[in-house]
Each structure stands twice: as C-alpha cells, then as structure tokens.
Amino acid sequence: MKPLEAIALAAILAAGTGAWAADAPGKPMKMDEPMHGEMKKKGMKKGDVKKAAKKRESEIKPILEREAAGSAKK
Amino acid sequence: MKKRTMETSLAGHSPRLIRSIERRLFLRQGLSLGALALLAGCELTDDEGVQRLLMAMSRWNDRAQGWLFNPNRLAPEYPESAITKPFPFNAFYSEEEVTLVDGKDYKLELEGLIREKKPWTLPELYGLPQTSQITRHICVEGWSAIGKWSGVRFSDFLARVGADTTAKYIGFECADDYTTSIDMATALHPQTLLTFRFADQILPPKYGFPMKLRMPTKLGFKNPKHIMSMFVSNEYPGGYWEDQGYNWFSGS
Numbered sequence: 001m002k003p004l005e006a007i008a009l010a011a012i013l014a015a016g017t018g019a020w021a022a023d024a025p026g027k028p029m030k031m032d033e034p035m036h037g038e039m040k041k042k043g044m045k046k047g048d049v050k051k052a053a054k055k056r057e058s059e060i061k062p063i064l065e066r067e068a069a070g071s072a073k074k
Numbered sequence: 075m076k077k078r079t080m081e082t083s084l085a086g087h088s089p090r091l092i093r094s095i096e097r098r099l100f101l102r103q104g105l106s107l108g109a110l111a112l113l114a115g116c117e118l119t120d121d122e123g124v125q126r127l128l129m130a131m132s133r134w135n136d137r138a139q140g141w142l143f144n145p146n147r148l149a150p151e152y153p154e155s156a157i158t159k160p161f162p163f164n165a166f167y168s169e170e171e172v173t174l175v176d177g178k179d180y181k182l183e184l185e186g187l188i189r190e191k192k193p194w195t196l197p198e199l200y201g202l203p204q205t206s207q208i209t210r211h212i213c214v215e216g217w218s219a220i221g222k223w224s225g226v227r228f229s230d231f232l233a234r235v236g237a238d239t240t241a242k243y244i245g246f247e248c249a250d251d252y253t254t255s256i257d258m259a260t261a262l263h264p265q266t267l268l269t270f271r272f273a274d275q276i277l278p279p280k281y282g283f284p285m286k287l288r289m290p291t292k293l294g295f296k297n298p299k300h301i302m303s304m305f306v307s308n309e310y311p312g313g314y315w316e317d318q319g320y321n322w323f324s325g326s
Binding site for chain 1: 174314317
C-alpha cells in the first residue's frame with residue numbers, strides 16, 4: 001500500500017470510529033444539563049434524579065430493615 | 075422532527091383502546107376539577123400547602139384506580155407485523171448517556187419482605203422459564219409503540235424468592251438512578267414480565283439491559299429499565315416522577 005493510500009485509509013477509519021463513538025451509549029451523564037423528554041418540568045436537571053435516589057435510599061433502608069426483621073420474627 | 079400529538083399517535087388504533095384512554099382522561103380531568111374546587115378555599119401562594127393537597131388528591135386517585143383494577147383483564151396483544159420499527163428510545167437523558175451495566179458482574183439485589191434474599195446473577199435469571207409478549211407501550215407524553223419483550227412472569231419470580239405477596243408495594247432501583255414502585259396486584263398480573271430480551275435479542279442498553287419490568291397495563295414511565303434492586307414493602311415508596319406529581323398508579 002502506498003503512503004498516501006495508507007493515510008487516506010487511516011483517516012477514513014478514524015472518522016468512522018469517531019462517528020460510532022458519538023452515538024454509542026455509555027458517555028458520562030451531564031448532571032447539570034436540563035433533562036430530556038416531555039415529562040420534565042421547568043428547571044429540572046438530569047442530576048436531580050441521582051439526588052432524589054440518594055435521599056430515597058436513606059429513607060427507605062431503615063424501613064425495609066425494620067419490616068424484614070418484623071417478618072422474620074413471625 | 076414532527077411533534078407527536080395524542081390524535082396522530084392514536085390514529086389507526088382500536089376504538090376500544092381509544093375509548094379506554096378517553097375514559098381515563100375524562101376521569102383525570104374530572105378529578106382535576108374536583109381538586110380545583112377544593113383549592114378555591116386555599117391560599118394559592120402557599121406552594122407547600124397546595125402541593126400537599128394535590129398530592130393527597132393524587133393518592134386518593136391511586137386508591138380509586140387500585141379498586142377499579144381488574145387483575146384478570148388482559149391488555150391487547152399484537153402480531154409480529156404490528157411491531158413498531160424502530161422502537162422509540164425515551165429517557166430523561168440522551169441515548170449516548172445510556173448507562174452501561176456489566177453483565178458479568180451483575181447481581182439483582184432483593185430487599186424487604188422477601189424470604190430468599192440471595193442476589194441473582196444473569197445466567198440464573200436467564201435459566202428461569204421464559205415467555206414472550208407483543209404489547210403496546212403507552213407513554214404519558216401522548217405517543218405509543220408496539221414491541222416484543224421476553225422474560226419470566228414476575229408472579230413466578232416473586233413466588234420463587236418467597237416474596238410476601240400480601241404486602242402492598244414493590245419498589246425498584248435502577249442503574250441510571252431512576253426509581254419507581256408498583257402495587258402488588260399489578261406485580262401479580264399474568265402479563266407483568268421481568269424481561270431480558272427485546273425483539274428476540276438480549277435487551278440492548280438503550281432498552282434497559284440487563285432487565286426491564288414490562289407491564290402493558292401501566293404507562294411507560296412505570297416500566298423500570300436497568301433494574302439493579304427491588305424490594306417488597308408495606309410502606310409507600312413513591313418514585314422519581316411520582317414524587318414530581320405524576321399519578322402513581324398510572325394504569326388500567
């Protein structure tokens with residue numbers, strides 16, 4: 001393969017990989033960006049879901065442990 | 075992109091389905107009128123008070139929908155030719171931000187009122203008896219699409235792990251931090267599936283790998299994707315959208 005052909009091939013492969021990477025899932029979520037979709041309300045950001053999940057987990061864990069302990073006694 | 079409206083997205087669908095949706099909208103609007111009538115005596119600048127009242131109305135609505143829910147009535151199923159291609163992706167984030175879950179290390183965690191809390195690996199879950207359904211996913215945004223999902227009947231899975239099926243709620247925590255919860259009657263409905271495949275292929279990340287709970291009797295946002303853990307409880311767990319004022323039951 002001639003050097004020019006090799007360069008052209010490398011450029012095509014690099015562009016193809018770039019295009020694939022642009023659509024591929026797994027990119028870190030931009031938490032400060034507004035949410036996607038039509039369910040969102042004004043001012044909602046993607047990171048709000050993570051904050052809500054952490055709060056919920058701290059609230060629900062003790063309840064689940066208490067319920068599980070109660071049912072084990074029965 | 076052309077905006078999808080309720081009229082365009084439901085065009086060509088069965089009159090029974092449309093009547094059912096119209097009935098739900100009528101009920102919802104009727105309840106909203108009731109809520110407004112009650113609000114007449116409230117100080118509308120008192121945001122917290124108004125929110126509390128609206129949430130109480132919504133919880134009352136949930137109970138009414140729970141009473142009306144028929145656990146034996148099946149959602150319509152469709153032929154393969156009716157499947158929507160491509161099936162829409164919908165989430166609170168973009169498709170390139172879809173969470174990637176490592177299937178090799180994956181374990182489904184179980185908590186709460188469940189006797190056998192041993193975590194489940196994917197090969198163990200794939201080894202359970204599987205069934206398929208072609209049903210319509212109806213989004214609260216006003217569009218719908220038909221897809222094919224396969225997995226284990228959720229009622230069978232709950233029986234296998236010794237879940238207390240007299241409890242009221244099942245909650246879900248997902249890899250993308252989304253949370254939701256459902257009523258036990260819907261969990262035990264014969265068409266509620268814990269799905270691992272979409273269109274006969276392992277669920278792709280954008281549709282919820284490694285698993286999605288599929289309930290054709292509920293609106294799309296009640297169908298959690300990327301499920302990492304689930305729990306059974308008698309305490310109302312809510313969910314992300316439900317806590318923002320969306321109706322918790324959201325089903326028929």
